[in-house]
Each structure stands twice: as structure tokens, then as C-alpha cells.
Amino acid sequence: MQAYILRRLLALIPTLFFASVIVFTTVRLIPGDVIDLMLSQNDISASKMDREALMEVLGLDKPMWSQYLTWVGSLFQGDMGNSLWQSTPVTERLAERLPVTFELGLLAILIGLTIALPIGVYSAIRQDTAGDYIARSFSILLLAVPSFWLGTMVVVIPSIYFGWSPEVSYISFSEDPIGNLKQMLVPAAVLGAALSAVTMRMTRTMMLEVLRQDYIRTAMAKGLPERLVVFRHALRNALIPVVTLVGLQAPLVIGGAVIMEQIFGIPGMGTLLLDAVNQRDYPIITGVFLVVGLAVMVINLLVDLSYGLLDPRVRVRS
Amino acid sequence: MSAVIAPAGAPPAAPKPAGFIRRLFRDKPLGAAGGVVFLVFLFCGIFADVLSPYGMNEINPLDRLQSPSWAHPFGTDNLGRDMLSRCLHGAQLSVIIGLTAASLATIVSVVIGIATGYLGGKFDLVTQRFVDAWMSFPELIILIVVVSVLGPGMPQIIGTLGLLLGIAGSRIIRSAVVSVRENMYVHAAQSIGSGTFRILWRHILPNIMPPIIVLFTTRVGAVILAESGLSFLGLGVPPPAPTWGGLLSGSGRTYMFQGPWLALAPGLCLTVVVYATNVFGDALRDLLDPRLRGSR
Numbered sequence: 292m293q294a295y296i297l298r299r300l301l302a303l304i305p306t307l308f309f310a311s312v313i314v315f316t317t318v319r320l321i322p323g324d325v326i327d328l329m330l331s332q333n334d335i336s337a338s339k340m341d342r343e344a345l346m347e348v349l350g351l352d353k354p355m356w357s358q359y360l361t362w363v364g365s366l367f368q369g370d371m372g373n374s375l376w377q378s379t380p381v382t383e384r385l386a387e388r389l390p391v392t393f394e395l396g397l398l399a400i401l402i403g404l405t406i407a408l409p410i411g412v413y414s415a416i417r418q419d420t421a422g423d424y425i426a427r428s429f430s431i432l433l434l435a436v437p438s439f440w441l442g443t444m445v446v447v448i449p450s451i452y453f454g455w456s457p458e459v460s461y462i463s464f465s466e467d468p469i470g471n472l473k474q475m476l477v478p479a480a481v482l483g484a485a486l487s488a489v490t491m492r493m494t495r496t497m498m499l500e501v502l503r504q505d506y507i508r509t510a511m512a513k514g515l516p517e518r519l520v521v522f523r524h525a526l527r528n529a530l531i532p533v534v535t536l537v538g539l540q541a542p543l544v545i546g547g548a549v550i551m552e553q554i555f556g557i558p559g560m561g562t563l564l565l566d567a568v569n570q571r572d573y574p575i576i577t578g579v580f581l582v583v584g585l586a587v588m589v590i591n592l593l594v595d596l597s598y599g600l601l602d603p604r605v606r607v608r609s
Numbered sequence: 610m611s612a613v614i615a616p617a618g619a620p621p622a623a624p625k626p627a628g629f630i631r632r633l634f635r636d637k638p639l640g641a642a643g644g645v646v647f648l649v650f651l652f653c654g655i656f657a658d659v660l661s662p663y664g665m666n667e668i669n670p671l672d673r674l675q676s677p678s679w680a681h682p683f684g685t686d687n688l689g690r691d692m693l694s695r696c697l698h699g700a701q702l703s704v705i706i707g708l709t710a711a712s713l714a715t716i717v718s719v720v721i722g723i724a725t726g727y728l729g730g731k732f733d734l735v736t737q738r739f740v741d742a743w744m745s746f747p748e749l750i751i752l753i754v755v756v757s758v759l760g761p762g763m764p765q766i767i768g769t770l771g772l773l774l775g776i777a778g779s780r781i782i783r784s785a786v787v788s789v790r791e792n793m794y795v796h797a798a799q800s801i802g803s804g805t806f807r808i809l810w811r812h813i814l815p816n817i818m819p820p821i822i823v824l825f826t827t828r829v830g831a832v833i834l835a836e837s838g839l840s841f842l843g844l845g846v847p848p849p850a851p852t853w854g855g856l857l858s859g860s861g862r863t864y865m866f867q868g869p870w871l872a873l874a875p876g877l878c879l880t881v882v883v884y885a886t887n888v889f890g891d892a893l894r895d896l897l898d899p900r901l902r903g904s905r
Contacts, residue, residue, distance in 0.1 A: 305735075309742035317754055431891075435884035437834055439841045440876035443857055447865045447872050546749030546838075553842060564750070565842065568757035580746070580754055587745040 299595055303588060310584045311366075315359050318577045362577075371581075372574040374567075381578040384563060389582065392559035394464065395482070395551065396544045398475055400537060402483030403490060408526075408533075410487075411494025416521055418499060426491070433488035438547050442481045442554040461558050478551035485547060486540055493536050497529035504528075531601055538594030541587045633892060640892020646885035647829075653697055654704030661694035677870055684870035692874050695851040699875060702852050703833045703882065706763065710770040710836075711828035717775025719821060722782025723809055727790055743776050749838060756844045763846050766839065770832050778824050785817040792816075819897035826893055830886035837879055853879045 353361075365372065371381035414426040462470040501507065502525055510520045549561030556562075560579055567575035634641045653660060677684045684692050721740075725733040752769055759765045789795070790813065798808050839845040840854030848855055856875040865872045 302738075305738040306741045306745070309739045310745060313742060313746070317751070317758065431887055432880075432884060435830075435887055436880050437837055437841075437854075437876070437883070439838055439854070440857060440872070440879060443862065443865070443872055444876070447869055451866060451869055542745065542747035542750075546747035549747075549749055549753070550838060550842065564753060568753055568844070571757065576754055576757060580750060583750050584742075584746045587747070591745070 295599070296596060299592060303592065306588065310588070311363060311581070312359075314577055314580045314584065315362060316355075318573050318580065319355065319358070366581075371578045374572055374575050376570055376572055381574045384575060385560070385578050385582055388558060388560045388563045390464075391461075391557060392545070392548050392552070392561065395475055395479055395548050395557065395559060396541075398479035399482035399486060399544055399547070400540075402480050403486035404537070406483060407487035407490035408494055411491045412498055412521065412526060414491070414495040415498030415502060416517075423495075427495070430488045430491040433484055433491075436485070438481055438485040439550045439554065441484065442478065442551055445477060445481055446554060461556065474555075475557070478555045478557065482544065482547045482551050486544065489540065490533060490536055494529065494533055497532050498525060501525045501529045527601075531598060534594060534597060534601065538591045541590040545583050545586070629896070633896060637892035637895065640888050640895075643885040643887070643889035643892065646881065647889055650700055650882050650885070651704055654700040654702075657697040657701040661691075661697045663691035663694045684868060684874070686864065686868070686871055692856075692871065695856060696853070696874050696878050699851045699853040699856060699878065700882075702763075702846060702850060703836070706767055706770075706836050706846075707829045707833045710767045710774070710832040711825055713767065713771025714774035714778060714828050714832070715821060715825045717772060718778035718782045718824060719814075719817075721776065721779035723786055723813060723817075725779070726783040726786025727805075727809060727813060740776055740779060748773050748777075748835060752835065752839055753842070753844060756839065761844050761847050766836060766845060770835055774828055774831060774835075778828065781820055781824055782817060785820045786813060789813055789816045823890060823894045823897055826886065826890040830883045830890065833879070833886070834883055 362372075369382060371385070373380055374384060410426050410430075414423045417423050462474050464471040507520060507524055510524050511517075545560075548559060549564065551557070552559045552561035553565065560583065563575065564579045566572075567579065633644070686692060686695070721736065725736045751773055752766075755769045756765060759769075795808060795812050798812055803811075836845055837852065837854030837857075840852040841858045843855075843858060845854055846852050853875040857872060862872075
């Protein structure tokens with residue numbers, strides 16, 4: 292197991308390198324833009340300095356590779372630079388926003404699984420019945436409904452017909468945990484519904500495969516109750532690919548969270564990114580971009596490592 | 610040498626179109642229906658200018674915020690613009706973006722997939738790590754960042770989406786190439802001294818057509834969905850172009866509380882089209898390339 296973890300960590304190094312290059316080059320494609328923007332806005336500190344001086348202060352006058360090396364070097368010291376507009380450290384802004392998005396994403400995954408697992412299992416044990424057919428159509432439909440539309444409808448329809456509308460101002464978890472959860476529940480449910488579609492299909496496929504195995508027939512033949520066979524024998528074995536899928540969905544969760552935050556006015560990474568994009572605040576854009584990529588890599592690493600816990604065969608083999 | 614044994618499960622050659630369409634309708638009625646819906650949508654998009662009863666940006670203050678009626682089947686918005694006409698033109702934008710970006714994505718996937726899958730070795734190893742890194746960024750985040758750098762507009766969106774989905778999809782093509790590459794006819798071609806390019810063009814490419822077709826179909830839906838998400842955030846094709854995502858955001862959103870039909874029409878259009886392409890893509894995959902089942 293240790294060798295496996297080590298190998299997995301080593302494989303991460305080139306991926307991390309490429310990821311940092313992607314982040315760096317994408318964001319710096321047009322470095323002049325932010326200067327123009329700062330000068331065109333009547334920002335006092337910017338208008339007094341001339342162009343070259345500003346570029347020097349921001350370190351934008353040096354060649355690309357040198358900028359990259361400086362950037363990576365400071366990253367290792369936990370320094371992502373300052374916001375170009377507020378001159379607060381990027382790490383500080385990220386630390387404020389990251390837990391909010393994390394909470395939203397985690398809730399969405401949990402809700403997604405609570406929808407997907409029971410329906411997926413039901414669909415598999417009642418294969419080709421009307422119930423299975425309805426469940427499958429439902430899941431393809433969920434796959435097609437854009438989450439931003441679902442989110443918009445959830446905001447618009449109840450407010451017209453029931454006079455209910457979601458909280459406008461954000462309630463932080465530390466202030467009022469229950470109020471916060473209540474506020475997060477609706478966007479998380481919308482996001483979870485979208486996620487559950489794929490998981491549902493995967494659970495069904497894997498369950499069908501496992502249910503055809505010999506040991507399931509043995510368990511059934513010796514007269515174990517169906518419930519026991521399904522949950523103890525079949526589901527546990529069908530779960531591994533489903534867990535992988537949850538890991539693969541991490542980018543989807545984060546992308547969806549951006550939209551949900553926008554619709555429901557939640558101050559997470561998504562709103563931070565969109566605000567930064569509108570202001571061309573490159574250090575913040577870079578920071579969000581990098582943290583999101585890192586988060587996805589860490590999640591996938593954890594998913595890989597969790598195989599050992601779920602499946603004793605992986606532990607022994609490696 | 611294991612390479613001499615032709616691997617089982619080699620992909621079937623692309624079937625003849627007429628017989629294939631008959632099989633599609635017989636075995637996969639839902640998928641066939643999806644294909645028909647997609648064709649209708651394509652038709653609406655191509656002939657949007659002829660089909661629309663009003664101009665897409667024709668402002669008519671007297672008719673503002675009307676609920677659906679015979680004159681305006683989808684209602685009108687806050688400026689009295691006909692929603693049906695706007696949705697039809699939205700279909701046009703979606704068709705253009707969907708087909709071009711999906712084509713670009715497929716070409717990128719095929720080029721990267723064939724190069725890495727056939728050449729293998731260090732080149733493959735390095736490229737795969739790059740693809741790993743690329744795939745750990747959520748597509749919406751990359752799109753937002755790129756649009757923030759290049760500014761919103763149709764060419765940027767098509768280019769980015771094509772590149773984005775193309776790199777991600779290269780894995781599927783690569784695995785198809787790897788399984789075809791060990792076939793006897795490829796070894797035969799190599800041993801009579803065919804050039805690499807000739808082998809790729811004449812032997813590999815025709816045999817990976819099924820996954821390529823399936824990939825293209827599923828990409829159309831993905832592109833339409835991604836573009837609408839971007840337009841919804843105000844970073845897509847800039848207004849007054851009536852993209853479906855754009856219709857659901859901006860001024861549309863403010864007036865939805867007075868006219869819920871403003872939210873209904875574009876959302877339903879999107880859902881129906883994406884649903885249709887999904888079931889059509891699934892049916893194609895089941896018929897053409899069973900190995901891909903469950904990969905999405």
C-alpha cells in the first residue's frame with residue numbers, strides 16, 4: 292500500500308508541473324490589458340504612475356520564463372501575490388471563499404448520492420420493469436436539464452406562486468449554522484440533482500454486473516433475504532466504480548458551484564472568480580484557477596487511495 | 610509474439626448508411642426520435658430568418674411582457690420582442706457553435722489520440738501527463754479564464770470549447786487506436802514498408818470511425834450546454850444576440866417574476882435539444898461501439 296501511495300504521489304509531479312504552466316500561460320496571454328484597464332479607470336495610484344513604472348511594480352516587464360520562475364518560487368512560500376485592485380493577499384481572499392464552495396460542493400455530492408444510490412439499486416434489481424424504465428428516463432432527463440435553468444426556476448417559480456424566495460444576504464456557518472445549512476440546501480440540491488444522473492446510471496450498470504456473479508446466486512440459493520444480498524453482497528462490490536465516478540465529477544461540481552453561487556448570491560470561489568474576471572484581476576484569477584485544479588487533483592488522489600479501504604484486494608496486490 | 614494474434618473485440622467496420630438507419634429505427638426508437646428532434650432543431654436553426662414571425666431584435670413597446678398567445682406563441686419580453694423569434698435565432702447560434710466546436714473538438718481528439726496512441730513511447734507518456742493536468746481543471750473555469758483574457762465572442766468560444774473538449778476526448782480515441790494498432794493488417798502494412806502516415810490514414814483511421822462518430826455526436830450536446838452556461842454568466846456571445854443561455858440571464862432574469870414564460874421557453878429549448886442529442890448519441894454508441902457503454 293505504501294509503495295502504491297508513493298507511486299501515485301510521484302505521478303502527480305509532472306501533472307502538477309503542466310498544470311502550473313497551463314495556469315500561468317493562459318492567464319498571462321495578454322499582460323498589457325490590466326495596465327490599460329488600471330490606467331483607464333481613474334484609480335489614483337495608477338493614474339499618477341506612468342505605464343513602465345506600473346509594469347515594473349507589477350513585475351510584468353520581465354520575460355515570461357522569469358515571471359514563471361518567480362511565480363512558482365513564491366508559490367512554494369505560500370505567496371500568490373496581491374490582488375491588483377485591493378492589494379490584499381490572494382491567499383487571504385481564497386481562504387475566505389474556499390470553505391464556502393467546499394461546503395456547497397460536499398452537500399451537493401451527498402445529496403446527489405442520496406438520490407442516485409437508492410434509485411440506481413432499485414433500477415438494477417427490478418431491471419426492465421416500468422419502475423426501471425421511469426428511473427432511467429428520469430436520469431437522462433436530469434442529464435439534459437441545464438443546472439442554471441433549474442436553479443433559475445427554483446428561484447422564480449416559488450416566488451411567484453408561494454411568495455418564497457431564497458435568502459438574499461449570505462449567512463455564514465460560524466454565525467448561524469442552521470440558517471447557513473438552510474440557505475445552502477437549495478443550491479446544493481439543484482447541483483446534486485445534476486450529479487445524480489450519471490451516478491444513477493453507473494450504479495445501475497455496476498449492480499447489474501455484480502448481481503450476475505456466482506456468489507450472488509449462492510447467497511440467494513442458501514436462502515438469504517434479498518435485502519441482505521443486495522446491500523451486503525452486491526452493493527459493496529458495485530460501489531468502487533461509483534466512488535471513482537464521484538472523483539471524476541469533481542470538476543463538474545466546481546463548475547456547477549460557480550453557477551449556483553451566481554444565482555443564489557453565495558460568496559464562494561465562483562463569485563470571486565467572476566468578479567476578478569470583470570476587473571481583470573489576474574493574480575486572483577490565477578489563484579482561483581490553481582486552487583481549483585489542485586483541489587481536483589487531491590480529490591482524485593484521495594479517491595484512488597480509498598480503493599484500498601473499500602477493496603481488500605487492492606491492499607494485498609500492491 | 611502476442612501481436613500476431615488478432616485481438617478479439619476489434620471494432621466493427623462502419624456499416625452502410627441506409628441499412629444502419631433502418632436498424633436505428635428498429636432497435637433504438639428513442640434514439641431515432643432524438644435524431645429526428647435534432648434534425649428539426651437543425652432545420653429551425655438554418656432557416657431561422659425565414660421561420661421567425663418577427664425580427665429577433667424587433668422592439669414593440671406596446672406588446673411588452675405579453676403571455677403566450679396565438680400572435681406570440683412563446684410570449685414577449687420586456688421590450689416587446691417576440692420570444693419565439695428570439696428562440697429560433699438562439700437555435701441558429703447554438704447550431705453554428707455546436708456543430709463547429711464539436712467538429713473542431715473531434716479533429717483535435719483524433720489528431721492527439723492517433724499521434725499518442727500509435728506512436729506511443731515517451732511522447733505518449735508526456736502528452737498523457739499534460740492531458741491529466743488539463744482535465745483537472747473544470748471546463749467552465751477554463752472557459753471563464755480564457756474569455757476573460759480574449760474577451761467574449763463567437764470565435765473565442767468555438768476555439769476554446771473545441772480545444773477544451775478535444776483534449777479531454779483524445780483519451781477515447783487513443784484507447785481505440787491502441788486496440789486497433791496491434792491488428793494483423795497493421796503489422797502487415799508495417800512489414801511491407803508502408804509509411805507511418807499511410808498506415809494512419811488508410812488502416813487506423815477507417816477502423817476507428819465508430820468511436821469518432823459517437824464522440825462527435827455527444828460533443829454537440831456538450832458544446833451547446835457549455836456555451837449556454839457561459840452566456841448565462843454573461844461571458845458568451847454578447848447581447849443583443851439571443852443565445853438561449855443569454856435569454857435566461859441579464860434583463861430576462863429581472864422580468865421573469867412578472868413573466869415566467871421568459872424563463873420557460875429558452876430553458877425548454879435547451880433541455881429538449883440536449884436530451885435529443887444525448888439519447889441519439891447513446892443509441893449510436895450502443896449500435897456502433899458497444900465498448901464505450903457506461904463511459905459517460
